Amino acid sequence: MKKGNFSNLVPPAIVLIVLIVIGMLIKGxxxxxxxxxxxxxxxxxxxxxxxxxxxxxxxxxxxxxxxxxxxxxxxxxxxxxxxxxxxxxxxxxxxxxxxxxxxxxxxxxxxxxxxxxxxxxxxxxxxxxxxxxxxxxxxxxxxxxxxxxxxxxxxxxxxxxxxxxxxxxxxxxxxxxxxxxxxxxxxxxxxxxxxxxxxxxLNKDFIKVDKPNSIEVIYPGSEATNSWKITKSSDVAEWKLDGTVTDGKVFDAASAPTSPLSSPSFNDLATDTEKAQLDKNATQIKISTFDGLNYHVKVGQTPSGSDRVIQVETTGSLPEKRTPGENEKAEDKVTLDKEWAEKQEELKEKLRKDSAFNVYAYRVSSYTVESILKKRTELLKDKEKEETESPADPPVPFIKPQ
Structure with missing residues (x-):
């Protein structure tokens, strides 16, 4: 091939390449x-x-x-x-x-x-x-x-x-x-x-309350007498109802909502108007946990359908140092300190995640909060009557004649 003929082929080849590239870009x-x-x-x-x-x-x-x-x-x-x-x-x-x-x-x-x-x-x-x-x-x-x-x-x-x-x-x-x-x-x-x-x-991840040790429901206005608070001193302790109980009644721990907001979700974000209404006569739920996290929940009225509007404020007071056990051995200190530090990091991350929801108000299904919003009287049951009569004598066993 002559040099002159080869030179004549180059421009068309370049043009062809450019057209192919443009075509690909036009495709999207x-x-x-x-x-x-x-x-x-x-x-x-x-x-x-x-x-x-x-x-x-x-x-x-x-x-x-x-x-x-x-x-x-x-x-x-x-x-x-x-x-x-x-x-x-x-x-x-x-x-x-x-x-x-x-x-x-x-x-x-x-x-x-x-x-x-x-x-x-x-x-x-x-x-x-x-x-x-x-x-x-x-x-x-x-x-x-x-x-x-x-x-x-x-x-x-x-x-x-x-x-x-x-x-x-x-x-x-x-x-x-x-x-x-x-x-x-x-x-x-x-x-x-x-x-x-x-x-x-929407990402429907939401708060999750673990190991509560205090649960309080505060009703507004004329409903204030329906408010209540229950507490427990340790993981193995029984729940106790604060305040005096009406004669003939006792606290019914089995009917109390002792695992509130353990795995809630939400349906949608509330509107700005719905959020503003929470500052007017909202019912409040206050929950504290053994881990030092606190959840303050405002619950509004039902805007429409079966949803309720809520806003959750999560705060925490986490200790800086571990308190050694009374009979803790020196050789166990390193292991216990490490386990405690790892747990604290988990709690800090949980606090960071849960507190990210503080600025929003949410629409949740009514059953998410209605199981918690019981009235004080619904946590009581009739006191069982003590037996005043002595039990009947046991029957005489039959003895077969020899």
Missing amino acids: GGTSTSIVIGKEPLSGLPLSKIGSIVITKNSEQTPSTLTLTRADKQWVVENKNGYPADADRIEKFIREFKDMKVLRELTAGKSQLGRIGLLDPDNASINSATRVSLLEADGKSLIHTLHLGKELSAPGSENQNSQQGFGGFSDRRFIMIDSKRSEIAVVDQTFSNASPEPSDW
Whole structure:
């Protein structure tokens, strides 16, 4: 080949490379898709590059949008003022896109999108898709847009609707990738977590009260006479009711809520208005533990449905040094000091986590607190009558004659 001919080939080659690179970028985030039956069209989805997820759904003529953002090494729900999101749910959700397999490929005309539920939610509420936008950390660079259409049942299944092919038990779904009608497929995922409801995405981790030694319920206003407090002096001691007890009554420890808030959860964050109402006539629950942690709970009225609004303030007074036992041996001191120090670190971490909830108010199911909110009279039972009559003489045993 002559030198002049080789020089003429270089410019077209460079142009071709540039066009390929541009084409890949246009595909979205540097990843390409290919609709092939049995293959994963988004197998190259760069999970680590996803910094924002926007879910849009139109069910009542007005699109509702959820925004999840990765901030400070954790996911947050922007719609809830940056409250921590459920990272496990998010990871599972985006991995479903990466792992989905094509069961059927098709191309649809614009007029056919409504039939398979792929109309854009910005333009329609009936037969519209749930739109999922995956963006990079800047919140602007789009990686992929996924339109999720109608769900389907497996062909031949009992739940399949013979006319439309849509059954009651769904195991697959129409999806359109990057708004391209030429890239529509039925995939082996239903993406059931694709909800724009912010409360569905909140991290529902909450406080957990361990080893309480004092539980007090304080009712406001005219209900103050229903207030009560129970305490115990050690792990093995019995619970005691503070104050005098009405004649003929005794404290019924079995009916007392002695394990309050041991594994609570919440349904949603309370609104600012609901939170402000807690400063007006809220019932209070005060719990102290053997570990030195204190929980002050304000309980509001039921705003709607079966939820109650609460706010928890967690504080703690942890000792700086261990108090040696009365008969502690010198050779045991090193081991005991180490165990105590490790336990204190655990308590400091627990205090840090539980106190992070102090600034929020929450909506919880009513049963979370109603088992604690007993009236003082409900903790009492009738005193058993003492036996005044001597027991009857035992029967004379029968002795068989010899």
